[in-house]
Amino acid sequence: MEDRLFSPVGVSCSRIEGWEKVSGTARFTDDIAVPGAWFGEVVRAPVCRGRLREIRFDPAFDWSRVAVVTARTLPGPNVVHMIRDDHPIVVAEEIRFLGEPVVLLAAPDRATLAAAMAAVRLDVEELPALLSLDEAQERLALSREHVLASYAFSGGDTASALAGSDLVVEGVYRTGHQEHMYLEPQGMIAFPGENGGVEVTGSLQCPYYVHGALTKALALPPERVVVRQAVTGGAFGGKEDYPSVLAVQAALLALASGKPVRMIFDRRTDIRVTTKRHPSLIFHRTGVRKDGTLLGAEIDIYLDGGAYVTLSPVVLSRCMLHACGAYRVPAATVRGWALETNTPPNGAFRGFGAPQSLFAMERQMDRIAAELGMSPLEIRRKNALRTKDTLPFGQVLEEEAGASLVLEKAVTLSGYEALKAAPKSCRDERGRRVWRGVGLSLFLHGGGFTGSGEERIAGRVRLTADEGANVEIFVSSTEMGQGASTVLCQIVAQALALPLGKVRHVPPETGLVPDSGPTVASRTVFVVGRVLVDACRTMLRCLEAAAKKWFDTAGRKVYSKDGYFFAGEERLGDMATLLSRYVRESGGPLTAEATYTPPEGFFWDEAAFSGDAYKAYSWGADVACVDVDATTLEIRPRKVTTVLEIGRAVNPVLAAGQAEGGTLQALGYAYLEDMGYGRGRFRNDRMATCLIPTAVDAPEFSVRFEELPTRHGPFGAKGLGELPMDGGAPALLAALEDALGVFCDEIPLSPAKLLERLTVREKRNCAKGSEGDGA
Amino acid sequence: MRISLLVNGTEQVLRVPPLRSLLKILREDLGLTGTKEGCGEGECGACAVFLDGMLVNSCLVPAFQLHGRKVVTIEGLGSKESPDPLQNSFLEEGAVQCGFCTPGLILASRALLNENPRPNREEIRAGLSGSLCRCTGYERVVEAVEKCAAASPEEATTPDGPGAREECDFRPDGPPLPCDGDSPRVLFPRSIEEALRMLADADTPPTLFAGGTDLMVPGSGETVPECVLNILDIPDLRGIFEREDLLEVRAGTSMDAVAKNAVVRECFPALAEAALSFGAPAIRNRATIGGNLAGASTAADLPPALLVLGALVVLESVRGARTVPLEEFVASYRKTVLAGDELLTKILVPFRTGREEAERYRNFQFFRKVGSRSALTISRVTVAASLDTDAEGRIVHARIAVGSAAPTVCLLERTGRFLLGRTADVATRREACRRAAGEVAPRSTPEYKRWVVEQLLGDFLEHLPGGPRCDEGGAEDR
């Protein structure tokens, strides 16, 4: 037994940084004590759109006590670098959303800061603003000035397919803003560095994004900017783009004051000004045969991008590429627009556009089924993608498609058909009268960056081993709760056949770690994990070469297997021993690097928006059971069965946590999380009003993983992080439809909105009834 | 002011502004950063700690209430050598992701297990409802608590360990010391009588400060008050006493104590239900019944329940005491009839059942808060009712109240009068519901709120004798 080495992939080991977290010793950004640090704040625009005429600094205040940054005093260009450099650090003249930064202030203490804030007056001329997606969509007929991005693609002859259909079904779907509500608000601390440089430490997902934004805004050479990730209290995409904004603000203030500057958002500011999930408006026209076979689809997608581009083009493209869902659509035309409005910029949020378009597609499938008198299950069975099917943008599913697998498993595990047949009106365990329903969703999610994104990023990783055979992973991929530190160590330990305890994920810091790309797009295990396996191979080859020198191998083949090195049949030694010897003899640590190498046979044409959009797809099916209180219409998800095909579950317990947490976010998105958006502002800007589910709101979960390993991920693993966000909302609305008999096409859905729908239906039924009476 | 408190077993003497929150004291003055700030307004539970063995949200506890108190934070719960069993089970079950909610969740779990070593899943969820987690979906958290309880019931509670509810034996010398420039000034009466005198002597009325679950929420108060009168620690302002024909609840009694009181549960299920569905455990431990009434909010939970029970409030000052029916206590939107020198000292709830009337009448009570989510929620609409029926099933007494459906909590007097002398047959029910819906004047989503009032009242009336039979064909079935 003792010579069996630990092979941790597939094992549910506890998270590596777990003890720090359960004992309260983990240091999140605001937990870091910085003696002498100043506090930073932002004077924000009071209107949704306007012209800044003047900033008045009250002469009665002693401005020498504080640091002030305005558009006039910037050391570099007035941009927060993201996809397009349209996002100013502070307003120079035009105000484009409520709460946009105008003046940055820092002071040695909070009282002085508050006094300084009160001593700034903004003279603003208010201008007409574009405040809703509907309005922005309507305006497209007049002008295209507010288009942030637009794409289109077509597969097959959609017009003829629709013309030749037995039935064309139309639907319009809407989704709202969603707040990330990571429990730790945004926070950043900036330190003035030596010779005019700057270092920042903060709560963030993508150290090199922040680094890029800082070098640009501060006009500094890359080596004079250092970005470190502190322990990060949840992100979900919300700390992908926004930390660049905050880091630039903090860094400017640190340089202006010569002091470290802390900027930690309170919850209200965080809700008001950081990015949200893009609201969407989606039009579907689907042509079907009487037997339910999909023939053609025409889909128009409008996303509310908010005031600046941020990541909207990429969100839009993922949204569009997932628009036909997990179904075979022989002819499809998909058009998409990301539109500018005078609202806080919307950005990355788990799923990145896919939850919106999958919501629409899943609801559309239910609508088609209803019109044909088919069951939601039958129509999905009939059209679920199969291996070798072609997606509307031209990609052929070469690897095994998991759609039918997850669908059937979810149906069996949940007892879907029995639930569907059960009486809709019953009493719950508290004896309350409820309408009970069950709903189904089927979905897929492409892992890694869209199109040739991974090729462009060309993620790099490095491993080092010391004399004690301790291996360190240097990547810019961050742990933010999703378990990256643990699973990356599991992957490396497995690839090197070392005990898990020998491997460590180095806390990311630019300069120290190579750029393995941002921690987004479910790419950390699937893509970065794969590159790490390549680096492990390099390390093994070094050792094999060394073994040939050290031992008399006499022409026998030298190779490593199960943690041992062999020459032919003879065992030369184990991994740890050889590693130690190598390091000792070479007089320094063994380092191995690797860069992402695109797999053969993939091609993406960005201009034509066609080709292989993703290297591997993960698949999922949800069955949601819901109770609707018959006297109050309160919505209560009871149980969700979720079956996810993810290639390989590197750590099943951590993976289950992703599945459950992501699904709950998706359920909240559907019925609870209403930001009360209207006229440019979020009415619900506190945790007391901008609600997320509590433990009592959360349903019971039953999670099951299926594994169809991909050749392109480490040990067969695919992306997982975002997948669970895709299915919850449509499954819940389908369950509500089953319970109440009303079709809802809009989220978030509240009891008040449900009542409206029920009333409309009743009126319609009454009208029909009286017509009948008359006849 | 200068205060002295015991934090994780170590005495700390601090000079702090009186309203500084325990959270800020822990994090910024003592460097105990395991306690987290997720919202700063009592909603997330990331800042939960034990205060004299009681789970509280530290962001809502002001410094001036800390003198002589014992605080246990996550840092004081367990060590790597001897961890709390919950720390292990959270790790093993994967109940930790980003870890920001974790200290608060573990302390909330500890509080739950101390009180209930063998909770079922529903009790676990309710016990953790004040601790928000955005990462896990709670499934693994529930499992971790369940496993911990099942694995070692004797270890599940740590009676002498942190978070044990015991008399605080920590007695610093003397009271908290005021310092120059304290803002606000704080008065510490030790009896109701002393409080009344202080109120009478004040030039401008001081702010009465009880559990602080309203007052400590940022943006709720105006500016910093000039002077604060701490009424939470007045011993004779707390407690529930059974009198001849009524139950006397002192104004400083916590929601938790109300919810758990045996007499309340037996005789006033509407009140028990209101107190039980109130906030979350850490809030119930601090929020007082007096504060809930004095806030005069239409969304407050207890007023509808107390109104239908015919409760009276006792308002005292050095000028004397007056007893006012609760319906006269709230003057208008967020305004009470309390004079500047008055203190709400008692809430009197007359017994309806279990006494002589019980022979002749049967009493039925109802309370239902409808919020936007299932726990820790502000009322969107609340309906309470208390009805007596005679042997023939005729309604001889009817009080119905609604919250969040008008600027103040209000009694539906016309609907109540309509019901008198009738039995709850289908026609009566239908008419009563119609009248009730017409008697409320909600501002937001009025159609929905009217509908809910109608439905809930109908639901309640259906359960009265002489009321519903399924075969009567209620309005419920599609």
Ligand SMILES: Cc1cc2nc3c(=O)[nH]c(=O)nc-3n(C[C@H](O)[C@H](O)[C@H](O)COP(=O)(O)OP(=O)(O)OC[C@H]3O[C@@H](n4cnc5c(N)ncnc54)[C@H](O)[C@@H]3O)c2cc1C
């Ligand atoms: C997270 C959270 C959840 C909540 N959930 C609920 C809920 O579910 N239902 C609900 O109804 N409320 C809820 N609240 C509101 C609040 O908890 C209650 O209103 C509570 O009862 C207030 O009591 P307190 O002792 O904390 O009041 P304080 O904040 O101390 O005082 C509130 C007001 O009452 C006055 N006052 C207090 N005691 C007296 C007295 N004896 N005589 C005269 N005036 C007095 C004070 O001067 C102040 O104006 C919640 C609050 C929070 C932060």
Ligand code: FES
């Ligand atoms: S910080 Fe959220 S409850 Fe205290």
Ligand code: FES
């Ligand atoms: S683990 Fe992240 S909020 Fe709970």
